Amino acid sequence: MTEDFQFTLQATDGMARRGQIDTPRGEIRTPAFMPVGTAGTVKALYPEQVRETGADILLGNTYHLMLRPGAERVARLGGLHDFMDWQRPILTDSGGFQVMSLSKLRKLNEDGVTFKSHIDGSAHTLTPERSIEIQKLLDSDIIMQLDECVALPAEYAELERAMELSIRWAERSKKAFDDAKGRALFGIVQGGDNSELRARSARGLIDIGFDGYSVGGLAVGEPQEVMFKVLEDITPHLPVEKPRYLMGVGKPDDLLGAVGRGIDMFDCVHPTRAGRHGHAYTRFGVINLKNARHKDDPRPLDETSPNPTARRFSRAYLHHLVRCEEILAAMILSQINLSYYQELMAGMRSAIEDTRFDDHCAAIREGWARGDL
């Protein structure tokens, strides 16, 4: 454990946990949602606007930044925090997942993965050691091991092979990390939807020892109930005193269910991507502002929202901006969606403190069910 990366469990309510991660660059209140800043930007927002939505930490992607502008270049320019002027914690993914989902030509073997850039076709290699090196060059605060994520549904043999490879890569990642001061290294639990493989993966990672444990191999096309079942299988095996991070999740309903099953950290492109596509997340559920029903509606999105932006512009105006594909639509809706996600996380944090998590989630879901009147 690096001494200045410290997770404190403050309260629990059933499996739901309220905690805090202290890092050299600031604290992370959990359960936490991490906006995705793939190419060194949370799209359409200034970093100070991202902070104003309530975010304590951002996610950066090794795959994208190693291809462009390059990890050594970011290091020469002072690291990712100075490069994008976000001085709070950054968690970086290790790149394997993006290679498999973005790069056409790739070859994976025991040593690592070689692939062609989806940008210019140039050849690249990611090994556990190189991925750790890149994340250190980016000056990441929370580093991920390199792993292999298998899309579901998948055969047992394939899930077992990838899970065992990921444990060997976890070992190599830990050696390369070499307890870098002030940084944390997370292992990633694999094993698909097979509870025996998931348990073996968790045990293997715990034996190696990590500062936190990510649940990988989910949000890859499986139904929500499969994801929840996997979480119920895994979280009892994970150490209570270390943070759990569910990668790539999710929609608001996923967040409530996963916090209730013991998850502390999340990341997803959904709120920002949905915002760019004209969808607004609110207490009433998601509102598609492309829909013509809004074109004469003078009401703001949500006049009782704590977010001034959601009280400021009429639905008619937002509908107009979305229809015109104006840049301001992406800016406004990205801010509104990230604010709503952070409002959800803050609400869950206080509900857990007051041991009223289940009632709180029921009330949130009632609001979504009532819909947009």
Ligand SMILES: O=c1nc[nH]c2cc3[nH]c(NCCN4CCCCC4)nc3cc12
């Ligand atoms: O197993 C993983 N290891 C490393 N990184 C990951 C990232 C992931 N991201 C996702 N899902 C992302 C789903 N996302 C939802 C919104 C639209 C774009 C795709 N699963 C993941 C699994 C992993």
